[in-house]
Amino acid sequence: MLKIGFFGAGKMAQALAKGFLTAGEFPGKSLGSLVKGENITASCAPQDTQCVKAFEGFGSTVTFDNRSVADNADVLLLAVKPTVVKTVLDQIRPNFSSSRHLLLSVAMGVTVNQLEKLLPDGSRVMRVMPNTPALVQCGASVYVPGNQATDEDEKLTAKLLSSVGTAERVQEYLMDPITALSGSGPAYVYVIIEALADGAVRMGMPRDMAYRLASQTVLGAGTMVRDTQEHPGKLKDDVTSPAGSTAAGLCALENGGLRYTIIDALEKATEKCKETSKAL
Ligand SMILES: NC(=O)C1=CN([C@@H]2O[C@H](COP(=O)(O)OP(=O)(O)OC[C@H]3O[C@@H](n4cnc5c(N)ncnc54)[C@H](OP(=O)(O)O)[C@@H]3O)[C@@H](O)[C@H]2O)C=CC1
Numbered sequence: 001m002l003k004i005g006f007f008g009a010g011k012m013a014q015a016l017a018k019g020f021l022t023a024g025e026f027p028g029k030s031l032g033s034l035v036k037g038e039n040i041t042a043s044c045a046p047q048d049t050q051c052v053k054a055f056e057g058f059g060s061t062v063t064f065d066n067r068s069v070a071d072n073a074d075v076l077l078l079a080v081k082p083t084v085v086k087t088v089l090d091q092i093r094p095n096f097s098s099s100r101h102l103l104l105s106v107a108m109g110v111t112v113n114q115l116e117k118l119l120p121d122g123s124r125v126m127r128v129m130p131n132t133p134a135l136v137q138c139g140a141s142v143y144v145p146g147n148q149a150t151d152e153d154e155k156l157t158a159k160l161l162s163s164v165g166t167a168e169r170v171q172e173y174l175m176d177p178i179t180a181l182s183g184s185g186p187a188y189v190y191v192i193i194e195a196l197a198d199g200a201v202r203m204g205m206p207r208d209m210a211y212r213l214a215s216q217t218v219l220g221a222g223t224m225v226r227d228t229q230e231h232p233g234k235l236k237d238d239v240t241s242p243a244g245s246t247a248a249g250l251c252a253l254e255n256g257g258l259r260y261t262i263i264d265a266l267e268k269a270t271e272k273c274k275e276t277s278k279a280l
């Protein structure tokens with residue numbers, strides 16, 4: 001049985017913890033009895049009642065002391081904001097054991113070298129970029145093994161992340177654009193879903209139907225790209241009948257600069273990751 005500790009009990013920590021705990025309900029995702037709520041310890045500020053309630057709801061222990069998270073767990077998930085990483089690692093450094101602990105950091109922009117420098121020599125770390133759909137086993141995660149991480153560490157990381165979606169090992173130079181694409185991407189897609197629904201409501205559709213159809217359409221289109229392996233342009237052409245409604249809609253999207261806007265969003269988000277790394 002794995003003992004998992006979360007430093008930070010916010011949105012990403014909750015998505016991963018709940019995803020691990022419910023993985024068994026999804027075909028092919030089960031971690032067996034590897035992760036149980038009572039074997040998770042999470043830290044956050046005492047006044048953060050939403051985070052406390054969420055982890056207590058999993059049957060987990062919530063503490064306001066990061067050192068006790070380290071003492072109670074073998075796999076440590078660093079899920080605080082990048083600016084808080086140094087504070088947390090300075091606190092737990094005396095309690096960190098390179099033989100016992102594996103640290104998985106999900107912090108945006110914090111590099112493997114930066115993590116390793118803040119921990120004792122020989123520490124085993126993985127830099128991970130997950131996303132919040134891990135909550136419903138539809139996450140897209142990547143990881144970069146640290147210099148001391150073993151094959152066993154990589155297997156365990158891949159197993160945990162695969163239980164909540166896809167997981168692939170990547171080279172670290174890709175981490176910033178990955179953060180901009182799959183880390184932040186759910187937010188962009190939620191805005192698109194909201195806008196699709198707003199448009200349909202404007203045309204007279206009830207709001208609940210609009211969200212139902214918009215979300216299923218995004219899910220369907222994503223599944224088509226993933227499962228048919230067709231070029232998205234070909235799939236777009238298949239929807240676009242001559243002189244039809246889709247062509248009229250696409251013309252309005254191009255006029256509004258949708259492609260440029262999305263490309264620019266990826267550039268801005270990537271730059272923010274790079275700035276964050278430099279500032280640490
Ligand atoms: N949200 C997302 O979709 C993704 C986030 N990430 C990464 O995950 C990390 C967390 O982001 P997110 O979950 O969105 O942020 P949240 O603000 O939701 O969570 C941060 C958590 O850290 C806690 N915290 C703050 N200071 C400390 C401390 N000194 N010791 C222990 N816990 C502390 C906060 O508690 P309190 O609120 O009480 O201050 C809060 O529970 C970031 O580094 C981000 O880059 C990565 C991929 C996707």
Ligand SMILES: O=C(O)[C@@H]1CCC=N1
Binds near residue numbers: 108179184
């Ligand atoms: O917004 C952020 O900084 C984090 C990283 C990726 C998603 N959320």
